[in-house]
Amino acid sequence: MAFQNCGLRSKIISVLTALEANYGIDPLVDYVTVFANTGADFKMENDMQERTMSTPNFSPVGKASGVMSCTSTIPVEFIGGGVDGSGKVQAPFYDHLMQASGLVRKNAYLLVCTGSTGTWSTTESVSQDATKAVHVGTANLSSGHDWSATSQTFSINVSNAGDDLVTLDSACASVADVVTEVNSQLSTAGVSGVEAYASGNYVAIRTTAAGATQSFVLSAGSPNALTTLGWTAGTYTGTAASSGTLLDFKSGAAGAVTLTVTTSTGEFGTGTITGAGGASATVTSAVDGIAYVPTSSCVDMKSISMHYMRDSMKHISSGIRADPSFTFEVGKLATASFALTGTYTEPSNATLPSATVPEVLPTPMMGATVVIGDLASNLLSCSKLELKMANAVAKHMDITDPSGMSSIGITGRKPTGSIDPLAPSSLTDFNPIGLARAGTTLRIEALFGTTHGNRFKVVVPYAQLDMPDLAEREELVAYNLSFTCTGKKGDDEFYILFI
Numbered sequence: 001m002a003f004q005n006c007g008l009r010s011k012i013i014s015v016l017t018a019l020e021a022n023y024g025i026d027p028l029v030d031y032v033t034v035f036a037n038t039g040a041d042f043k044m045e046n047d048m049q050e051r052t053m054s055t056p057n058f059s060p061v062g063k064a065s066g067v068m069s070c071t072s073t074i075p076v077e078f079i080g081g082g083v084d085g086s087g088k089v090q091a092p093f094y095d096h097l098m099q100a101s102g103l104v105r106k107n108a109y110l111l112v113c114t115g116s117t118g119t120w121s122t123t124e125s126v127s128q129d130a131t132k133a134v135h136v137g138t139a140n141l142s143s144g145h146d147w148s149a150t151s152q153t154f155s156i157n158v159s160n161a162g163d164d165l166v167t168l169d170s171a172c173a174s175v176a177d178v179v180t181e182v183n184s185q186l187s188t189a190g191v192s193g194v195e196a197y198a199s200g201n202y203v204a205i206r207t208t209a210a211g212a213t214q215s216f217v218l219s220a221g222s223p224n225a226l227t228t229l230g231w232t233a234g235t236y237t238g239t240a241a242s243s244g245t246l247l248d249f250k251s252g253a254a255g256a257v258t259l260t261v262t263t264s265t266g267e268f269g270t271g272t273i274t275g276a277g278g279a280s281a282t283v284t285s286a287v288d289g290i291a292y293v294p295t296s297s298c299v300d301m302k303s304i305s306m307h308y309m310r311d312s313m314k315h316i317s318s319g320i321r322a323d324p325s326f327t328f329e330v331g332k333l334a335t336a337s338f339a340l341t342g343t344y345t346e347p348s349n350a351t352l353p354s355a356t357v358p359e360v361l362p363t364p365m366m367g368a369t370v371v372i373g374d375l376a377s378n379l380l381s382c383s384k385l386e387l388k389m390a391n392a393v394a395k396h397m398d399i400t401d402p403s404g405m406s407s408i409g410i411t412g413r414k415p416t417g418s419i420d421p422l423a424p425s426s427l428t429d430f431n432p433i434g435l436a437r438a439g440t441t442l443r444i445e446a447l448f449g450t451t452h453g454n455r456f457k458v459v460v461p462y463a464q465l466d467m468p469d470l471a472e473r474e475e476l477v478a479y480n481l482s483f484t485c486t487g488k489k490g491d492d493e494f495y496i497l498f499i
Contacts, residue, residue, distance in 0.1 A: 013310060016032065017096040024343060075338075081095070100304045109288055141202065148170060153224075155221060157219075159207075241265075289499035379424045381422045387458060444459075458494070
């Protein structure tokens with residue numbers, strides 16, 4: 001008779017994960033869908049024990065079931081999580097897998113600065129004072145403006161105190177005169193808490209106090225004074241004082257420096273930033289993001305539970321820890337692969353959950369900004385970057401535990417990677433052989449993508465090269481550079497930043 005049951009369909013796969021509040025205990029709630037690529041698997045492992053008793057014949061007596069565990073490989077597209085309604089970067093859909101890999105997720109900012117003085121030091125505290133709500137006009141008012149014949153108006157609402165109509169009606173011969181006129185008319189209209197001031201040949205407006213509660217809203221008048229002032233209707237807010245930890249810095253020429261800061265309080269923006277060691281700089285642009293940073297602290301390491309479903313059969317594994325690897329190859333989609341190890345639970349039948357594919361689209365690996373030590377950017381060409389965390393994931397066997405295994409732990413790591421730049425014609429331009437022999441470390445980084453929330457940056461601050469292999473690419477000599485991600489101050493071998 002023909003097979004009458006429709007069976008389990010092998011290509012219908014659903015993977016769901018949840019962070020565990022208590023190690024090894026399935027939280028049963030707050031599961032998110034992980035969109036696994038082809039090649040995802042789930043394996044039940046049993047340390048079967050051979051029975052070796054002697055018998056009067058050659059027949060084996062069978063085996064006894066031993067300690068059970070589960071392993072799984074979950075490959076995913078390495079894409080960002082996009083931004084929320086307020087424009088803040090969100091974690092990617094595989095965030096739980098990252099956190100189960102001995103990586104701590106932190107709020108972060110990428111700060112581009114000028115005028116850097118003093119010495120920056122990773123792991124030091126950095127801070128930024130509270131800022132005022134500020135708006136600088138774009139109209140050149142070096143010759144002032146004459147409102148005496150035709151007055152103009154605008155509305156302003158300061159810190160939600162209600163709209164006030166401001167009328168400009170005097171003749172002004174300079175920027176200073178315009179500033180005086182605006183401030184005089186703000187006072188006449190009963191507006192407090194803001195002031196106009198000169199910014200070169202432009203007129204600006206700001207709150208008189210700093211902080212996140214300071215704000216004002218500009219609205220057009222009729223006739224509209226905003227156009228004349230070069231002001232844009234909209235909401236302008238101040239920021240609270242911010243503090244954080246300097247994760248990484250990269251110095252440039254003429255006092256330029258790029259800082260990667262993980263935040264503990266507040267939000268970083270433009271303005272002065274200072275370090276605990278006395279360094280300071282002026283932030284010209286601040287982009288929010290999420291950083292994943294290695295940790296050696298058992299307390300900070302997360303574990304997850306996973307529901308792995310093949311059609312209607314659900315396998316559950318808890319207490320999971322992972323070992324990730326990342327591949328970025330030209331023209332292809334970036335990928336991450338997570339090797340998971342967890343405890344075993346008996347499978348069951350369940351209905352497949354519904355899920356919506358992420359709206360964030362992957363971008364083929366092109367147009368990246370890559371740094372390999374002091375190799376000049378106009379001489380740099382590579383096709384592939386790989387990074388492996390190489391976690392030591394251990395099964396902690398325990399005779400007192402009913403399952404024979406009390407937990408899964410990450411007991412060490414040795415992050416490594418590889419990159420394949422074309423060899424410049426002169427060793428004076430780049431000599432990885434000499435670097436490898438000397439044991440010198442160099443910086444390797446790559447920034448992929450252009451869209452806020454779907455850009456990511458991989459940084460290895462202290463890569464130590466193995467002896468290079470000579471290879472060929474497009475009939476040109478290339479170096480296959482394998483490297484070890486070393487650290488200097490602990491847990492700083494590499495980081496991944498979504499911005």
